[in-house]
Amino acid sequence: MKKEQKIFMLVLILLLIGMIMLFSSSSFIAYQNKNFNNDPFFFFRKQLIYIVLGIICMFIAKSIPLAFIKRSSVFLMLASIVLLIAVLFLGPEINGARRWLKIGVFTFQPSEFAELSIIIFLSSLIADIKRIPKKSLITSIIINFIVIVLIFFEPNISTAILLGIITFTMLMISEIPKSYAFIPLSALAVTGAAFIPRYAYAIRRIMSYLNRGPISPQTQASLLAMGNGGILGEGLGLGKLKLLFIPEAYSDFIFSIIGEELGFLGALIIVIIFFWLFYEGINVSKRAYSPFNKILAFGISFLIFFKALIHISISLKILPTTGLGLPFISYGGSSILMNMIAIGLLINVAKNEKKYA
Amino acid sequence: MHPEMMIKNIKCYAKKTNKKITLVFIFATVFTVLIVCRMISVQIIGASKIEQICLKKNRIIMKDRAERGNIIDNEGNYIAINIFSNNIYIIKKRVLNKHKLAQKIANTGIMSYDKVIAKLNSPYNYIPLYYNVPENEIHEIEEINNESIIIKREKIRYYNHADVFSSITGFVGIDCSGLEGIEFEFDNNLKGTDGFMQYQRKPNGKIYKHPSYKDKPAQMGQTIQLTLNSEIQQIAFFSLKDYVDRYNAVNGNVIIMEVKTGKILAMANYPSYDANLMGSGDPALCKNYSVLSLFEPGSIFKLITAAAALEYNIVKEDDYVKGENEDSLIINGHIIKDSHESGALTFKESFIESSNIGFVNIGNKIGKRLLYVMINAMGINKKVNIGLPGEQKGLLLNEREWIPIHQANICFGQGVSVTALQMIASYNIVANRGYYIKPQIINKIGDTKYSVSPKKRIIKKSTSSRLNKMLVSVVKSGTGIKANIPGVTIAGKTGTAEKSSSQGGYLKHKFTSSFVGYFPAEDPEIIMIVIIDEPKGIYWGSEVAAPLFRSIAENILGLKQYRYMIKPLKEIHS
Numbered sequence: 001m002k003k004e005q006k007i008f009m010l011v012l013i014l015l016l017i018g019m020i021m022l023f024s025s026s027s028f029i030a031y032q033n034k035n036f037n038n039d040p041f042f043f044f045r046k047q048l049i050y051i052v053l054g055i056i057c058m059f060i061a062k063s064i065p066l067a068f069i070k071r072s073s074v075f076l077m078l079a080s081i082v083l084l085i086a087v088l089f090l091g092p093e094i095n096g097a098r099r100w101l102k103i104g105v106f107t108f109q110p111s112e113f114a115e116l117s118i119i120i121f122l123s124s125l126i127a128d129i130k131r132i133p134k135k136s137l138i139t140s141i142i143i144n145f146i147v148i149v150l151i152f153f154e155p156n157i158s159t160a161i162l163l164g165i166i167t168f169t170m171l172m173i174s175e176i177p178k179s180y181a182f183i184p185l186s187a188l189a190v191t192g193a194a195f196i197p198r199y200a201y202a203i204r205r206i207m208s209y210l211n212r213g214p215i216s217p218q219t220q221a222s223l224l225a226m227g228n229g230g231i232l233g234e235g236l237g238l239g240k241l242k243l244l245f246i247p248e249a250y251s252d253f254i255f256s257i258i259g260e261e262l263g264f265l266g267a268l269i270i271v272i273i274f275f276w277l278f279y280e281g282i283n284v285s286k287r288a289y290s291p292f293n294k295i296l297a298f299g300i301s302f303l304i305f306f307k308a309l310i311h312i313s314i315s316l317k318i319l320p321t322t323g324l325g326l327p328f329i330s331y332g333g334s335s336i337l338m339n340m341i342a343i344g345l346l347i348n349v350a351k352n353e354k355k356y357a
Numbered sequence: 358m359h360p361e362m363m364i365k366n367i368k369c370y371a372k373k374t375n376k377k378i379t380l381v382f383i384f385a386t387v388f389t390v391l392i393v394c395r396m397i398s399v400q401i402i403g404a405s406k407i408e409q410i411c412l413k414k415n416r417i418i419m420k421d422r423a424e425r426g427n428i429i430d431n432e433g434n435y436i437a438i439n440i441f442s443n444n445i446y447i448i449k450k451r452v453l454n455k456h457k458l459a460q461k462i463a464n465t466g467i468m469s470y471d472k473v474i475a476k477l478n479s480p481y482n483y484i485p486l487y488y489n490v491p492e493n494e495i496h497e498i499e500e501i502n503n504e505s506i507i508i509k510r511e512k513i514r515y516y517n518h519a520d521v522f523s524s525i526t527g528f529v530g531i532d533c534s535g536l537e538g539i540e541f542e543f544d545n546n547l548k549g550t551d552g553f554m555q556y557q558r559k560p561n562g563k564i565y566k567h568p569s570y571k572d573k574p575a576q577m578g579q580t581i582q583l584t585l586n587s588e589i590q591q592i593a594f595f596s597l598k599d600y601v602d603r604y605n606a607v608n609g610n611v612i613i614m615e616v617k618t619g620k621i622l623a624m625a626n627y628p629s630y631d632a633n634l635m636g637s638g639d640p641a642l643c644k645n646y647s648v649l650s651l652f653e654p655g656s657i658f659k660l661i662t663a664a665a666a667l668e669y670n671i672v673k674e675d676d677y678v679k680g681e682n683e684d685s686l687i688i689n690g691h692i693i694k695d696s697h698e699s700g701a702l703t704f705k706e707s708f709i710e711s712s713n714i715g716f717v718n719i720g721n722k723i724g725k726r727l728l729y730v731m732i733n734a735m736g737i738n739k740k741v742n743i744g745l746p747g748e749q750k751g752l753l754l755n756e757r758e759w760i761p762i763h764q765a766n767i768c769f770g771q772g773v774s775v776t777a778l779q780m781i782a783s784y785n786i787v788a789n790r791g792y793y794i795k796p797q798i799i800n801k802i803g804d805t806k807y808s809v810s811p812k813k814r815i816i817k818k819s820t821s822s823r824l825n826k827m828l829v830s831v832v833k834s835g836t837g838i839k840a841n842i843p844g845v846t847i848a849g850k851t852g853t854a855e856k857s858s859s860q861g862g863y864l865k866h867k868f869t870s871s872f873v874g875y876f877p878a879e880d881p882e883i884i885m886i887v888i889i890d891e892p893k894g895i896y897w898g899s900e901v902a903a904p905l906f907r908s909i910a911e912n913i914l915g916l917k918q919y920r921y922m923i924k925p926l927k928e929i930h931s
Contacts, residue, residue: 173374173377173378173381174374175370175374226400227399227403229400230400230401231400231401259396259399259400263400264396264397264400264401267396267400268393268396271396275386278382278385282378282379282382286375286378286379289367289371291367291371291374294371294374295374305385306385309385309389309392313392318391318395
């Protein structure tokens with residue numbers, strides 16, 4: 001099987017499992033709640049539409065010349081900034097945060113778009129790192145930093161931190177002078193510190209985690225569910241966690257539902273598939289000829305795997321609770337679309353590598 | 358740049374970058390392995406442990422308050438029960454305008470404006486405003502519809518007979534713990550075991566029932582059955598009340614007991630209080646005088662001296678114990694006199710006439726050693742341990758410390774302090790043909806019978822029947838004549854004791870008037886002691902206590918179960 005086919009198959013498997021688990025975890029809530037028309041298929045149908053759209057987007061991303069992508073990286077970055085500023089003013093406030101933009105019937109999460117933009121932008125930056133003047137290098141890093149800060153302001157601290165770490169990692173594998181690599185991280189730390197009072201709840205969450213203090217009810221329910229699943233699981237659809245014990249378990253705690261219904265073995269399969277995908281992605285990156293392709297493939301693989309790891313760690317109480325979905329599986333249109341585009345780009349790189357090999 | 362050089366450069370760059378990528382990959386792999394380890398520990402090894410830890414953290418335990426056990430009388434009639442009551446509480450934090458709220462509550466008429474304000478000034482947030490609001494008035498409170506007002510339908514303790522039993526039952530506090538009497542002494546039996554209901558808090562704050570949680574339902578407290586009989590208790594209480602009020606006495610108490618079993622049928626104390634008011638009355642009234650207050654028994658104590666004289670064969674009934682002109686004795690500078698003058702008296706006559714001089718002489722013959730032994734044997738100077746809180750032991754000097762005046766006084770019941778309960782128990786020895794039976798007020802706790810200690814012989818049967826005869830004579834022709842009831846042979850003894858002052862010596866014109874008696878004397882069934890403290894005007898036991906005895910006894914004999922004791926008129930006349 002060709003590399004790109006393998007990647008596509010793995011993603012398809014994840015999407016399939018995702019659809020099943022999403023239905024299992026959301027149908028009851030949707031059925032119960034008037035806001036969702038008491039329709040058990042409410043989330044399932046929406047997700048299905050996004051998946052179809054996502055696959056189309058993936059095929060488009062697969063065929064766009066990578067050079068064009070590279071050239072448009074600055075534009076993507078500027079678009080991200082515009083969208084992120086727009087969301088701060090126009091986005092409806094949900095649970096104290098403005099993260100979504102409403103465009104017609106669709107809601108769109110600019111931070112998801114920004115994630116991919118940052119990776120493309122950094123890839124193009126790192127590819128040309130030796131050729132561009134120091135001034136524009138610093139400007140670029142600052143632009144990158146602005147995007148992260150905007151996400152931080154939504155507030156979506158976890159995504160901001162995730163992007164900070166990804167930026168840091170990508171800069172580390174580049175040829176950039178080491179002193180520059182610390183810029184985004186230290187800047188992020190300073191910003192974070194400056195806003196501690198405002199984001200006290202996040203700090204408290206982290207502190208309570210570190211102190212082994214009271215477990216947050218979500219984490220508790222998650223651990224309970226995982227333990228309840230045991231080796232073989234309770235069986236599809238039989239988990240109790242989703243029964244309103246965790247609000248929106250179908251997005252932020254879907255791995256726990258997998259752990260409960262499919263057991264350790266089911267959860268392990270998910271971990272293996274993500275790892276496998278990461279492995280394939282890394283291989284694509286290693287074999288990629290052009291530096292942009294290489295870094296892009298690495299960035300995309302790392303982003304997806306890193307998100308998955310964080311999501312899984314949260315449900316296992318390795319990390320404090322944040323609201324990160326599991327790529328391809330959790331409910332969320334923007335996330336599905338952006339992840340599929342990212343996979344499209346990865347396949348694009350994989351497809352191109354042979355031209356030089 | 359040369360294309361080959363370029364390719365070389367790129368290759369070199371790729372190699373370097375790939376190394377770093379491999380490093381990141383290794384890091385990620387290690388992290389993945391850690392996650393899988395964590396999954397094993399959560400899902401396989403520690404599943405049960407994690408469940409416990411998690412459950413504990415957000416478990417809510419709600420107390421299921423146990424209902425207090427009832428107190429019932431010997432026929433199963435309720436004395437103390439639990440009833441629903443509407444109680445009003447105020448949550449102070451939610452009060453916006455104190456004065457407006459107070460005005461609104463005052464308008465309903467349950468409380469005055471000032472009282473509400475006074476309550477609202479309490480430092481606590483959760484203020485109990487008013488207990489037991491009548492059902493028809495609760496709607497008016499509901500209509501105020503202020504969110505600071507909380508109306509709770511709660512079970513509260515209710516005492517059926519307001520003040521008739523209150524000195525025995527005691528009462529409970531706001532927290533439903535017993536504060537006096539049976540409620541206090543048997544609190545552990547009555548309070549039952551609180552249960553609990555366990556819930557788990559959901560992340561959305563709601564609570565749910567976890568399938569593995571077991572509730573422990575509250576267990577109602579044990580029912581305590583007293584030996585008291587509601588009818589007899591009421592007879593005793595209201596008759597006593599009548600006499601105490603009539604003679605303007607400080608207080609009075611009556612104990613009525615079954616002779617053969619020692620079961621107390623009535624223990625009335627007056628003045629009393631309404632136990633439903635949770636002791637909000639005068640605390641000095643919340644007293645069970647029968648076991649709490651000590652008094653000098655006076656002449657009723659002569660029975661014990663007489664018992665010693667007969668038991669040890671020291672004096673016979675017809676032996677003269679008082680000389681013709683022996684009108685007073687001077688011992689240690691104290692003058693001892695009889696209440697009325699008389700000629701020479703035999704032992705029996707001086708018992709019937711209640712001659713102090715005669716009994717001082719008898720006491721001298723008995724000697725302090727034997728007298729002391731008999732007093733103790735009859736249960737004086739020793740707690741009865743009936744199971745009521747605060748029971749007194751009494752006061753009696755040790756015989757080794759007695760000087761002649763002590764001994765002389767004790768012979769006719771001064772200089773010794775007893776409780777009414779001790780006195781009735783010692784008379785019961787005579788009624789019971791020489792056996793001591795421990796008085797008993799608790800019949801059953803839950804389903805278990807309260808253990809009765811075995812009866813104990815104190816005096817010979819012959820002694821008891823000789824004393825019995827003398828006691829019958831007292832009522833027939835002596836000081837106890839006002840206790841006599843036609844158709845029933847009553848045995849009894851009057852007492853009029855001078856009250857001792859706390860500074861030593863005796864108080865002038867302050868007496869304890871008493872009568873102890875039992876009937877029918879041929880086969881005693883009921884024994885009763887009547888004590889009136891400081892009756893004003895007439896104070897003689899024969900004039901105050903004996904008629905009260907008779908009044909109560911008549912009423913008891915009127916009860917169906919005791920009517921058989923009255924002999925038909927024919928028998929009386931024959």
